[in-house]
Amino acid sequence: MNWAGTWTLLYKEVRRFWSVFIQTVLAPVVTTLLYLLIFGHLLDEGGVQFDNLDYGTFLIPGLVMLTLMQNAFSNSSSSLIQSKMHGNLTFILLSPLSPLEIYLAFVAAAIVRGLVVGLGVFVVGWLGYDLYWQSLAWVLVFAVLSAAVMGGLGLLAGILSDKYDHLAAFQNFVVVPLTFLAGVFYSIHSLPPLWQQLSQFNPFFYMVDGFRYGFFLHSDVSVWTSLAVTLSFLLVVSAINLYLLVRGVKIKN
Amino acid sequence: MTAAVSFQRVRKCYGDLCALKEITLEIPQGSFFGLLGHNGAGKSTMINAMAGLVNLTHGCIEVLGHDVVREYRHTRRLLGVVPQELIDEPFFSVRELLRIQSGYFGLRGRAQAAWIDELLERLALTDKADVKTHQLSGGMKRRVLIAMALVHHPKVLVLDEPTAGVDVGLRQSLWAFAQELHAQGMTIVLTTHYLQEAEALCDRIAIIDHGELLTVASKEELLAAHPWRYIELETNEVAELCSELSARLEQRQGDLLRFRVERDVPMADFLDWVQRSHLDVKDLRSQRASLEQVFLSLTQETHT
CATH class of the missing domain: 3.40.50.300 (P-loop containing nucleotide triphosphate hydrolases)
Incomplete structure (x- = not known):
């Protein structure tokens, strides 16, 4: 294992998003703050509650997860497609890094960005709401695993995309709908039975539900089910990525 | 090694x-x-x-x-x-x-x-x-x-x-x-x-x-394996070329004539052809093939 090389690629990927901090960290935090102001306060005033919690309190873990997931995805997907477009992916391909090391570094950087942005949203929410977590361990487990899944999905989208348009299609027609329909803004028990059933086929739902369990020790499905689904999804995404990287699909001639 | x-x-x-x-x-x-x-x-x-x-x-x-x-x-x-x-x-x-x-x-x-x-x-x-x-x-x-x-x-x-x-x-x-x-x-x-x-x-x-x-x-x-050499002649006036020179003429720019000649043809024979063509030679330059000529010759052979 080339740890020094892997660490260098991770460092480079973190430096990359940090160098455009306003775009990659500050902007998503502000956008999420707007969600919180509009939905949280309006629905709080209307007396909406989920699981006996004020809507704002219920909403914040969902918003943290939404932001974390979307930013983890963006980090690896935009980095890879930019590297392909600018040609600098060649530098990585000419290095002695293995496909596994490349994968680990990209996913680790996506986790870092996801956690940084998620923490930003949490801190902003904490200023306006009485927030607490019941189990920091579950919060962290689901935050890290979900960011890893989304980082892996982002890498997958970056590998398969030939241009920014392809990536935008993946993001807008797959990632955004699945995250919005994952119970970020609601409990699936509030949905009609058919939508409850359909929600259970959305792997992102388990990430959000498990993460929310860490805050309230209450979830729509068992936290162990959420953990098993999230881990299985991560394994599948990792396996597909490694297969593509080893074969050099769309990155070698 | x-x-x-x-x-x-x-x-x-x-x-x-x-x-x-x-x-x-x-x-x-x-x-x-x-x-x-x-x-x-x-x-x-x-x-x-x-x-x-x-x-x-x-x-x-x-x-x-x-x-x-x-x-x-x-x-x-x-x-x-x-x-x-x-x-x-x-x-x-x-x-x-x-x-x-x-x-x-x-x-x-x-x-x-x-x-x-x-x-x-x-x-x-x-x-x-x-x-x-x-x-x-x-x-x-x-x-x-x-x-x-x-x-x-x-x-x-x-x-x-x-x-x-x-x-x-x-x-x-x-x-x-x-x-x-x-x-x-x-x-x-x-x-x-x-x-x-x-x-x-x-x-x-x-x-x-x-x-x-x-x-x-x-x-x-x-x-060395290239079978040609290149001879340039500068003349005062260009008369009718003999058949041997005509066959080997590669380029003509005014009074400057460029010939592609087999390396095994003695220079004496070439000069004899020049004399037979009644060329009034001002200057003569003989060059071995450059890499560019070898390259073009080899790649053109495969295209013909």
Whole structure:
């Protein structure tokens, strides 16, 4: 294992998003703050509650997860497609890094960005709401695993995309709908039975539900089910990525 | 001695189109090796294949005895590649890029920092060390690519058209640097469209065309094997040429006549033809074939 090389690629990927901090960290935090102001306060005033919690309190873990997931995805997907477009992916391909090391570094950087942005949203929410977590361990487990899944999905989208348009299609027609329909803004028990059933086929739902369990020790499905689904999804995404990287699909001639 | 790079029956096809057709070739250690061919001949595919950037259809490539697919970690340490396309990295300065590239190879510390400084100085990039690559001119970007390829101290340096779009002064300084590296024992593989450069620098040359290896030989062998010499005559007035001269006339520009003559034809015979044609000769120049003429002759033969 080339740890020094892997660490260098991770460092480079973190430096990359940090160098455009306003775009990659500050902007998503502000956008999420707007969600919180509009939905949280309006629905709080209307007396909406989920699981006996004020809507704002219920909403914040969902918003943290939404932001974390979307930013983890963006980090690896935009980095890879930019590297392909600018040609600098060649530098990585000419290095002695293995496909596994490349994968680990990209996913680790996506986790870092996801956690940084998620923490930003949490801190902003904490200023306006009485927030607490019941189990920091579950919060962290689901935050890290979900960011890893989304980082892996982002890498997958970056590998398969030939241009920014392809990536935008993946993001807008797959990632955004699945995250919005994952119970970020609601409990699936509030949905009609058919939508409850359909929600259970959305792997992102388990990430959000498990993460929310860490805050309230209450979830729509068992936290162990959420953990098993999230881990299985991560394994599948990792396996597909490694297969593509080893074969050099769309990155070698 | 193990070859610096060895191609063994290498084939690369994209569907029905084969970019490389059963290439078998050895590049000796310590050579300054020219890989010549027209656009689309397969040169860059060969270079990318050496670097492991191409999935081969058949065959294998070794760098200093190590397979570029199975032992890629080892071969990538041995090989430095300067790609043909200019590359941008908008987030990092030149020095940061060199540090990052060093890091991929596990190279850090003072010695490596000193080597990076030396590369920057040798490639006249010291004053641009803290500038991002998208702010650099094409020639400077080309030098950054050379520095990137050398940052891990490779044994074999591959230069894919390194002087394309580079001004004369910089081109000469790049060649002086390449010759210095070669003198220190580095094997250099070069592709270029400037055949005079290849003739001046390379000691061994391969010519490929349409994915096939036409010839590989030392520069002297290649030039000696060419069956023609070129004779230019400057005359006061051009009369009717005898049939022997007419058959060998290659170019006519006013009073300047250029003939392509078989090397085994004695000069006395040629002068006899000149006399029979009643040419009033002001000047006569005889030249052996240049690499460019050998190249054109070989590649045109395959097209006819």
